[in-house]
């Protein structure tokens with residue numbers, strides 16, 4: 001880090017110096033969650049595991065159902081929960097991200113279109129899906145989409161988890177749209193003028209000059225949204241999708257619903273999300289640092 | 296109407312331009328003949344940049360007319376790209392494309408806009424880079440070049456489109472005194488070859504040396520103009536005299 005006399009180091013003058021207020025350091029930004037996760041120590045998973053296994057022993061000390069039994073139940077269910085449950089969470093997040101990114105890129109370019117109506121529509125769609133509760137969007141999609149669609153005579157069924165993919169991709173789309181708009185706006189207008197004065201068309205300017213310059217800048221916030229999306233996939237359990245949380249609940253039911261199972265099972269779910277998202281968060285912050293040095 | 300070289304290559308007549316309520320150009324007229332070099336001088340905020348940005352359609356105007364080779368610039372049906380192929384522009388802040396090397400910066404417009412053959416464009420681009428005395432810097436990125444080198448790359452980039460007119464907007468204002476000269480030499484070479492140039496500049500000595508005609512603008516009007524010999528010796532308007540006394 002660069003040292004600035006009077007700000008990050010001793011001033012070389014004894015005259016009063018007005019120190020700048022570091023706004024960025026004091027205001028929450030859109031990557032707050034990723035920053036927090038990336039800042040957690042490496043032993044956090046072990047801590048989560050220990051707490052979730054020890055907790056029942058403290059909370060239910062009089063119970064006849066022991067930690068050993070709870071741990072053993074979790075151990076038995078673990079492969080199933082991973083294979084059938086968490087894998088689906090990952091799949092949902094990947095597909096929702098894919099769709100959200102493509103649609104969001106299109107919407108973001110729509111927001112900077114020269115056509116007033118395209119611009120307004122893209123802005124409205126972006127604001128609508130960015131500012132609506134995810135769960136509400138999920139329920140609307142679940143109820144609005146038919147169970148099956150008929151395309152050219154063949155019937156395609158729409159399983160619930162695909163509806164969840166569509167539902168989750170909408171808020172992602174809106175946020176990617178904002179990332180694209182913001183990144184394009186971050187390129188100095190002088191770059192537009194320079195290419196205009198060389199007789200580049202608007203399309204050429206955008207694709208050859210502007211987007212290549214801000215592409216890198218979009219990667220960290222894009223990864224940030226992937227982590228947020230992944231952590232939002234348990235919402236799908238409310239739609240009855242057979243993902244990790246739904247299956248954990250069912251597993252506990254078949255283990256006779258001992259309350260001692262709650263912490264180990266949900267703790268395990270938390271652990272899975274953490275282990276999956278932690279490297280993403282670390283990589284996001286590392287990339288952000290790297291890209292912010294070179295413009 | 297077809298344009299012939301005995302008519303002004305650029306003709307500006309009674310141009311008015313406002314940004315909202317702020318009237319920046321209040322009826323500016325000037326003519327430039329082919330091969331002429333004119334300098335526009337004047338205090339900050341007097342509308343010099345605005346005026347030359349109107350010539351290639353980067354700014355629109357509210358009244359009056361600007362023609363380049365007989366083409367009305369502010370005709371709503373005009374193909375702006377066709378106009379901009381004739382008019383090159385160099386900016387104060389160079390505005391090179393930072394993700395492209397010097398050579399790529401120079402080659403981009405002929406390749407993408409004129410859709411010319413790559414081998415030929417590259418040969419010409421290398422010649423242009425040589426002409427602005429930047430051999431050996433072909434593969435450097437703008438971030439690796441000094442201000443003066445970047446500005447000369449920007450000049451080569453504009454020349455690669457083979458324009459009929461070059462606009463320079465205070466192209467040395469962001470440079471250190473030592474590097475100013477290398478850019479001015481490049482522009483002088485160009486002028487000597489007969490390129491029509493319109494320069495906005497604060498380098499009075501250079502203007503005196505290079506210009507065929509000098510225009511002094513203040514608060515959106517041309518106060519006074521004339522060839523350098525008479526302009527600098529016999530400026531009559533008190534505003535011009537005050538400006539010159541401050542700057543010389």
Ligand SMILES: Nc1ncnc2c1ncn2[C@@H]1O[C@H](COP(=O)(O)OP(=O)(O)OP(=O)(O)O)[C@@H](O)[C@H]1O
Nearest residue numbers: 314317319337338339340341342343344345346465
């Ligand atoms: N895009 C814009 N929007 C609003 N006002 C503008 C814009 N561009 C320029 N102006 C205003 O127009 C006036 C003339 O600006 P201009 O840049 O043409 O001056 P200039 O003669 O080039 O000055 P300088 O020597 O400082 O470059 C200034 O008052 C400026 O604030």
Ligand SMILES: [Mg+2]
Nearest residue numbers: 343344345465
């Ligand atoms: Mg200016």
